[in-house]
Amino acid sequence: MAIKEGLRPGGRSARVQESIHSAVRELLETHQRSTLTVPQIAARAGVTPSTIYRRWGDLSVLLADVALARMQPDGEPANTGSLRGDVRAWAEQYLDEMSSEPGRNMLRDVQCSQTPGYCVAIIGAQLQAILERYPDQPGPSVDRLINLLAAPTVFRILFSAAALEVEELHRLVDIALGQ
Template sequence: MAIKEGIRTGGRSARVQESVHAAVRALLIEQERDDLTVPMIAARAGVTPSTIYRRWGELSALLADVTLARLRPDTDPADTGSLRGDLVAWAEQYLDEMTSEPGRNMMRDFISSGCSSQCASVLRGQLQSIIVRAQARDEQTPSTDHLLNLIVSPIVYRTLFAEAPPSVEQIHGFVDLSLGR
């Protein structure tokens, strides 16, 4: 189930969200994620389980929302001075994050919760900032969807479903392919 749209972002709603997110983060430090339950999180957050179910619908959507909040970058992707360099640096970091156990769990949470479009939106924003920077340097740039299809998609697929995640050399190949090289 997707995270509920139209929830007010300020006041009590914001306090509840932060309290629940903090409870999830704290509980994940103390125990395995498979042992988490909505009543356990609600008790830690000081809310009723129905509050969590009303807002997130199910545990996987809540876990995806907590992960999405962490996924949103505080800074723009690294600026290496070229589109290829920026994409390689970004893709290597993305590979590193997604092949970690928390990264794999995050992808599973997004898939099972139906919240994957929100994750794609964050990725689009990161790639778009790389594209805008390259355009300011008068470099030819592909679309964000092109980069999602040729760089992000194979990383996600190979991380979740293949025998092994892609290698760094393969990532460089994905970037080169996306740039028509």
Template sequence: MAIKEGIRTGGRSARVQQSVHAAVRTLLQEQDRASLTVPQIAARAGVTPSTIYRRWGELAALLADVAVERVLPDVAPLDTGELRADLRAWTEQYLDEITSEPGRNLMRDVLSSACPGYCTHILRGQLQVILDRAQARGEALPDIERLLDLLVAPTVYRTLFAEAPPTLEQLYCLLDLALPG
């Protein structure tokens, strides 16, 4: 799924996206990301640079789109049968993903693109799955924005700007603050 909304799925559009994404992934294995150019990617993908600019607008948005596709979850968040345990498992997975080199690159690419809210949309969706299950079990729910503020924001900030990312124990303490009662 491209970051740009409203792109028709299937057909030529899907083939172009798949080809361009594959070209980016291959080129990133061969060279440093700082040396990537739209003409290189277009040549490798068999499209014109204008196709890439028309669809993604800029290199940063394309790199963000490729990075986001890599980290989109393949499965729903773990269902342990209890909200706190579900959120702890999700927090652990999120910390592992975001502090990895691909995760750091994803954050940099998304922040430099015109679509920084796209990751928040994905994270809200994951958290909503967890909260919907907890609600069906009759558990008291925290606000999604509170979870984003207390779990995601410190993880992103400390991963990008602090000397070290947060520890899992620090995030568990923040999770305790986020949960009702």
């Protein structure tokens, strides 16, 4: 599905978008982000640069769109058999993925997204899936989990010399769950 509203989710538009997204992902494997250009991506995707400019406006918006598409989870969050275990496993995986170099770049790119709130929706859906596994247990709200786990994780990744320590993340999980 196209991130930019108004585009058809299938047909030629979807094929062109996938071709351009694939070109970006392939080029990022062999080139520095700072060296990527719209003409280079267009040539790799087999489209004209005007196709990219017309759909995304500029390179930063295209990179944000690719990053948002990559942020979609591959599957359901881990099921450890307990709410605390599931939230802890999710938080550790999120910290690990986002503090990697590709994760950091993704977070930076997403800041240029034309769809504010999309990241919160992705993370919220993952956390909601965890909470729904344990309907008989009192659990925190999704917003509380985002505020106490995702927000400090992202802040430290983007604005600190070191990512959040796993031990501190575990303490935040306990606070979020009221333990």
